Amino acid sequence: MDWKTYIHSDPKILLGKPVVKGTRLSVEFILGLFAEGWTEQQVTESYPTLSTPAIQAVFAFAAECLKEDVFYTSLLSTEAR
Numbered sequence: 907m908d909w910k911t912y913i914h915s916d917p918k919i920l921l922g923k924p925v926v927k928g929t930r931l932s933v934e935f936i937l938g939l940f941a942e943g944w945t946e947q948q949v950t951e952s953y954p955t956l957s958t959p960a961i962q963a964v965f966a967f968a969a970e971c972l973k974e975d976v977f978y979t980s981l982l983s984t985e986a987r
Contacts, residue, residue: 907959907962907963907966908963908966909963909964909966909967909970911927911959911963912926912927912959912960912963912964913925913926913927913933913963913964913967914927920932924967926955926956926960926963926964927960928955929953929955929956931953931955931956933964933967933968936949936956936961936964937964937965937968946958946961949961
């Protein structure tokens with residue numbers, strides 16, 4: 907899965923947060939829906955612009971961020987305070 911096909915960042919959209927291309931839905935927001943217990947069906951019914959591959963790209967992007975320690979280290983150092 908090449909998440910770059912579906913995820914991008916533009917300073918003019920949500921202050922540069924990573925979003926699904928063609929939407930104003932951030933990766934953070936979509937992950938939050940799943941963390942709250944939403945199913946893929948609920949997400950796609952509520953946000954019909956999201957496709958299954960776009961949702962998979964959200965998870966692939968998040969996995970790569972964790973794998974590459976992007977955001978993760980700063981998050982941990984904030985929690986330690």
